[in-house]
């Protein structure tokens with residue numbers, strides 16, 4: 034059976050673990066080869082969760098190869114345009130083409146109100162979660178243009194790109210900014226049959242969400258809250274009876290947007306949010 038993105042090549046940032054790894058695997062399952070990059074090291078002065086590692090990225094590569102697809106990996110920080118460009122240029126040289134860009138890399142840091150957010154936390158957040166997305170597309174889009182086959186660009190935003198929550202305003206601002214990037218790239222690139230959409234996940238079961246800090250934020254009344262303590266509180270955010278979704282749920286949306294099934298969909302902020310934005 035022919036895969037839904039058979040013979041295409043996808044460039045994915047933040048692919049060492051979490052959603053980025055899941056996107057690499059899901060697209061590979063449907064016939065794509067992958068260019069996968071990740072910083073694989075601490076990226077902000079105030080990291081609240083363990084950073085991904087070179088071993089994590091190597092595991093993503095093994096998973097993709099196990100599906101019979103090719104993968105090229107590189108340790109690159111999305112703040113470094115020249116390194117991004119070198120990685121995607123080298124990947125395209127090895128894999129022959131580029132069709133799909135998934136700008137997924139991102140961080141969550143801080144936990145302060147906007148007026149109390151440090152300049153350091155603000156700058157790192159905007160540099161990675163907003164400017165890093167712009168640099169990712171800027172570095173890779175020449176290959177979509179020169180390929181002449183159109184293409185699909187998917188930017189990872191968040192429910193926090195469509196509505197506000199307190200105590201993470203720098204993240205909210207960056208993720209709203211991603212929608213502006215998505216819409217502008219969509220109107221600029223549409224003439225080349227390049228579609229640009231964003232995905233807006235609610236809580237996803239990855240290290241960014243499933244950690245001690247999040248559990249304490251949801252259950253400040255408990256000293257050592259565990260998964261079962263914060264599940265019902267997280268569920269309050271949603272219409273559907275779940276506290277969070279799985280990385281594969283976001284990957285299925287990415288796959289659809291990447292595939293020709295979405296050939297006339299562009300400029301869409303697609304939620305995968307269990308109804309969070311309805312509340």
Ligand SMILES: NC(=O)c1ccc[n+]([C@@H]2O[C@H](COP(=O)([O-])OP(=O)(O)OC[C@H]3O[C@@H](n4cnc5c(N)ncnc54)[C@H](O)[C@@H]3O)[C@@H](O)[C@H]2O)c1
Pocket residue numbers: 046047048049050051052053070071072073074076084085109110111112137138139140141161165189190191192233234235236237238239240241242
């Ligand atoms: N987990 C959630 O609840 C949730 C919800 C909505 C949106 N998101 C967004 O989804 C995306 C993926 O997050 P995740 O849930 O998989 O988290 P994660 O922490 O498991 O994975 C993020 C990956 O991005 C990489 N990364 C971070 N900064 C980087 C940089 N400067 N350069 C290169 N790589 C970098 C990390 O090393 C890590 O491997 C992020 O943009 C995040 O903001 C996450």
